[in-house]
Amino acid sequence: MTAQLTRADLLRRAAVGGAAITIPGVWSALGQAAGPKIGTSLTISNWPLYIDNEKGNRRPTIEQFQKRYHVKVKYVEDINDNASFFGKIQPQLSRGQSTGRDIIVMTDNSPYPALLVQKGWVEKLDKSVLPNIKNLQDNQKHPAWDPNRTYSLPWQSGMTGIGYNAKLTKPVMSVHQLLTDKKLHGKVTLLNDAEDTLGLLMLENGDDPAKVTDASFDKALKQVQAAVKSGQVRQFTGNDYSGLMAKGDIVAATVWSGDMVQLQADNKNLKFVLPRAGGILWTDNMLIPKGGDRTTASVFMNFVYEPKIAAQIEDYVNYICPVKNAAQALLKTDPGVAKNPLIFPPKSMLAKLHQNDPKAMVNPDYRTKWQKLLGA
DSSP states (O other): OHHHHHHHHHHHHOOOOOOEEEOOOOOOTTOSOSSSOOOSEEEEEOOTTOSOOBTTTBOHHHHHHHHHHOOEEEEEOOOSOHHHHHHHHHHHHHTTOOOSOSEEEEETTSSHHHHHHHTTOBOOOOGGGOGGGGGBOGGGSOOTTSTTOSSEEEEEEEEEEEEEETTTSSOOOOHHHHHHOGGGTTOEEEESOHHHHHHHHHHHTTOOTTSOOHHHHHHHHHHHHHHHHHTOEEEEESTTHHHHHHHTSOSEEEEEHHHHHHHHTTOTTEEEEOOTTOEEEEEEEEEOBTTSOHHHHHHHHHHHTSHHHHHHHHHHHOSBOOBTTHHHHHTTTOHHHHTOTTTSOOHHHHTTEEOOOHHHHTOHHHHHHHHHHHTO
16 A cells, blocks of 8 residues: 555655666577567656565566566666656657657646647657557547647546545535535645646536636636635645545545555545546547657557456556456456556546646636636
């Protein structure tokens, strides 16, 4: 439990140094196995603790890929937040130089995946070696920033919704309730990402967070401003609401689903709900930066989209799996994970999830107004 909670914390907000790990694997004297003509090495940048990991820092998925394809994998945990990682690779990409990476993983609840596509800084997937793309969950097939999944495939996803302590409050089913229920006064936190908090409010206001207008943004912003001014909202947080909620210092909050999976293991009173109006879906996506080996990278993506391999990753990671039939593969080995609706949401839950507007994320006026509120 401790390792997994650390993983969730690191995944969303940590600031640790990157560590490059190369796994020896098994090499064939006869060369690559029959199949697509792929390279002999692959470099992957990902978030910390975001793949299956066993004692001795062994990664079964990486080892199995190496053994099957005779590709030496350098797996680097050097993405600690989207902005700083983009800043690290932007100078090379802007000069038309290779980043030295074949796969990177970035979150679509930030502006950067869309920006990479718009600037032509990512390679197209080699779909000739990607038959397992058929296993992509239906609700992930057509994101606004990459409508035909030409450049990206999901690694893991999460939901933004409401968390509350059932021992300390009645059910909290809407963000409006969070912002106005006097019984929650001073015991509420909100996520400091505008896309998360305002996106939920827009849904409740009858607006579409995937198509933000000045009017819908300003309406949601004013509602949050009023709750902050009244003292209803205690503070804005990143991942650190987890500790506050675990201790009972706060009663309810806007939260990420993966964190709640970890917290519930120690406290069954902690609940996660999607508001009646719906929740926000965010996804960490695999992309191939310009100059990366698109065929070898695509072969790796195809590998992790095998349900059995996806299940192996999911059993450790515990966020939302984007691969169909991975839950069935887990039923025999870990039914608790396979049946957890926060990890494998049913269709009724997936139907309530919405994505954010990539253009709004880079709107300078919106960013300025939100940052001013955070500093209030």
